[in-house]
Amino acid sequence: MSAAALETVGLGKRYLRRWALEDCTFRIPRGHVVGLVGANGAGKSTLLNLAAGLLAPSAGSIVVLGEQPARDAAQLARVGFVPQDAALYGWLSVEDHLRLGAHCNPRWDAVAAHARLAELGISPRQRAGKLSGGQRAQLSLTLALAKRPELLLLDEPVSDLDPLARREFLGLLMSTVAANDVSVVLSSHLVSDIERVCDYLIVLVDSRVRVAGEIEELLAGHHRLVGTRSTDDVAPENQTVIAASVTDRQRLLVVRSDGPVVEPEWVIESITLEDLVLAYMGQGAVRQVALPKTEAAP
């Protein structure tokens, strides 16, 4: 099984005139837990819906587990999808949802699904419409996991949950994923969620992929450079400036380093995932927690 979990070439999706996703080219190997971050409306849901086969591309191509998404029943059975706000049949019971999954999926794991719900204290008799937000998310995840998917797609699964439920949900997700050897793509607009569970990052900005890669490599390959205001305006060699900001006393750069960073003029610091994401999202480049009186960079 050498096919990538998810591979796109020039992928785009247009709604009427607006491009929700444009010119996306990336390849995610199997075995990763991928965090898909971006502001609201950046195209996270669109990308996941394309991967689940709910949407068809307007441009380019997307290949999921080596096949066109939703090409046939077998492909659909290999991918688990947890849609945003957990799409469930409100008037069907939890039990009915499990039966639905059992009837529709060849590799359905009924035992694990029942055990998981029992562990969560969700009664099978209850109607899905009466469940709390956290329980709905959990039921939705249970349904996706019981398919024994090779790839699990989660579209903002924790956005409606309070911080505690969030932590629980992600924790349960991770333990299940680790036990079942499944690739995961998880979208969120909160970096803290990603940081907790993901080892691979895709940042979407304005419908485009700004950066994609393994988080460890990204953190190793990016640095914060702190310099005085008099520091030369030109970026240091072998570095690509991702974001820059200026305060009264300092200049701050986030750079991508293609080689070792040797810059005597600058103080070199390692970067946090949050700063890295924010730098790519272009929100005034870098948070400057330690520095008073900030000015917006041009």
Add this chain to the structure above:
Amino acid sequence: MTWLAWRQLRTQAAVAALGVVGVLVALAVTGPYLLHDYDTVVAPCAAHGDCLAVTSYFQGLDSQLRHMCSALMLFSPVLFGIFLGAPLIARELEAGTYRLAWTQGVTRTRWIATKLAQVTLVTAVLMGLLSAAVTWWQHPFDLVNSVLWLNFDWRDVVPVAYAVFAVALGALLGAIARRTLVAMAATIVGFLGVRYLVTEYVRPILIAPLRSSLPFRLQVTGTGTEAAIGPPQLNDWVVSNQIVTGAGTPVGGSWENLGGFSVKGNGKAVLSGVGRCPNRIPVSGGPHWHAIPATNAALQRCIDSFHLRQVIDYQPASRYWPLQWSEAAIFLALAGVLAAGCVWWVRRRLP
């Protein structure tokens, strides 16, 4: 997928079935009495020769239930379309549950095909039961006073085809509109529109009507004189009835009580749209002046001088069943096209 589709449909199907069973019970309770009445009261009357009083008594029986039956049969196809067809896809889109359904290990094509097949089957079975029951119940009335073509729209096979069509229409409109309520309203409008067009413009020419063209004869009736009806029998369906001149031009005007004639006091008369009568019409007072034999003969002479003919297009009673099957086939074919449209729309245009 079969399980889920049925799980979703079964509540509506149960409600519809309950309604149908209610009607069946009402008909089953009253039907035997009607048959008994017919056998004991109406059937023997033929032996005595005078049936008028008996038949009019019999026709007054259960008139409420009869009207309800015809209304029910006329409206239930569109009800199936509204309550079973329109929500079929629209509700999934509205609630967002399509995202769950379409990411199971079942293709969308199979999903929609299963749903359509189930809803069509339920509709056809329930509507077929209704139609059969109503037809059975009405049988004694048919024996007394057959109005074959007046029952065409709500008897036998066409209602079943209408209902199947309405359901497919509702499903497709629901997929396009993505709103159940909008789809319901559009289903009503679309269904009535198609029914009207077919009834008005397609049914009369589905099988080329027979034509009778005979010299125009007046006939005297109890209240006056009117155009005599030619060869069509009681149970034939008169599609069109025209008086034409020798050249074939239709003559307008009403022939009831000879609205087409204007007769002056001196007996000179004009046949409107045709010309001046060559002969004089004897005029006497009274409301039934034209029923007097001499007057009537004079009017007929005037008509004959213009070589007027009465042209009637009609469908004989023997074509009732061919037309039932043909029209049913049309609606089933339309339903098939709409169902194919549903599959295409769900596959290519959604979400």
